[in-house]
Amino acid sequence: MSMRHLLAVAAVATAALWTPLAANAQTADTLARLKATGVVTMGVRESSGVLSYGLGAGQYGGYHVDICRHIIANAEKAIGRALELRYLPVSSQNRVDMVKNGTVDLECGSTTNTLARQKDVAFAPTTYVEEVRLAVRANAGIASIKNLGGKVVATTRGSTSVQTLRRQARAHGVEFTEVFGNDHADSFLLLESGRADAFLMDGQILATHIANAKSPADFKVVGEALNVEPIAIMFQKDDAAFKKLADDTIRGLQTSGELEKIYDKWFVQAIPPKNIRLGLQASDSTKAAWTGLNDKPMEDYAKK
Structure with missing residues (x-):
């Protein structure tokens, strides 16, 4: 076989190997990953107010942590198996990268939805306006x-x-x-x-x-x-199935009145571990976000 033919065969073989890898790199499939591993990794924050914070002994709580637990429960129904929940603390500096590269399956902290971040990750509908x-x-x-x-x-x-x-x-x-x-x-x-x-x-x-x-x-x-600023839960970009599951979960919580109850639990009532009470009623902006659920970025909230 000539060198030209050898190079042609090598090119075809390389393309055959590369194509599916490239496709997987471009299209996320969180539900498939969860079903295969049986593990879901929640990105959490150590001290993001009552949206996400450490309770001690490796446990985390907060408004967004609770909402993410509902999303995970619906993911378990969708894939037909129970999932082991693992918490992974993230920071303001690394949270977007941790979602983008799949280290965490969903980030449940205090992240602002911005146009710049939308280039790298996807957001659930806004659940808190800060x-x-x-x-x-x-x-x-x-x-x-x-x-x-x-x-x-x-x-x-x-x-x-x-x-x-x-x-x-x-x-x-x-x-x-x-x-x-x-x-x-x-x-x-x-x-x-x-x-x-x-x-x-x-x-x-x-x-x-x-x-x-x-x-x-x-x-x-x-x-x-x-x-x-609209604050929302993050997950991988270009994952239509997982975004629909997250969006539908939050829409269901809002329709049933459960979203407001979760808010009241963390922002109004006494919370662990010290039983402090913030007494922060939902603002008009947050209530408006609940009524008209959307994933618009911060730039759409900018004062004219």
Whole structure:
């Protein structure tokens, strides 16, 4: 056989091997993976307020964790087998990559749905609409971002609040020093320890950390909402079957009234492990998201 024929045969063989691999790389099939492995990995956060947080002893709870458990229960029905649930903590920096590469099957934290992230992952319908605000010491004399000139402001590395912070600084013409925590607990510690004058983050995350502080009365949330962000559960992109299952699950929870009950359980009632009570009633924006379930990105919520 000539060298030309050898190369042609090799090319055909390579194409035959490559084609299905390429197709699998392009099209996710979460349900098939769950059925094959019998394991579902939930991406969780250690300190994302009452959306997702550690309870101790390797257990996690929160509003989005509960919703994800309902999605997993429906996945078990769809594939006809029980699944072993494994929790895997993710961070603001690595959560998108962990979903994109299939390390976690669904991420159940405090992730904002953005156009940029939609290029890499898919989102379930928005189940919580967040307002970004500032937490400060009660005696700091800071009432809004306009009072931050010359101050030190903390936020969490890899979060959308970093862009919000810089955008608001430009808009209001104030100059301050930025410092970053690796997670929300680390960012709040910067404020609590006096290394930062303010902590900019999702309002419910601020409220949760203040409630859990050694001296909650020393801190308060101030100022106007600096950004409005749709928070949603993430999973792999281009997986129509799993997205339909997640969407249908959330739609069913909303129709039955169970979604509001889950919200009340975490945002209004006393929660473990310390039995603190946030008492945060659902905002008009969150109620509107429930009524008109959709997976629109943050950019669609931007103030005109």
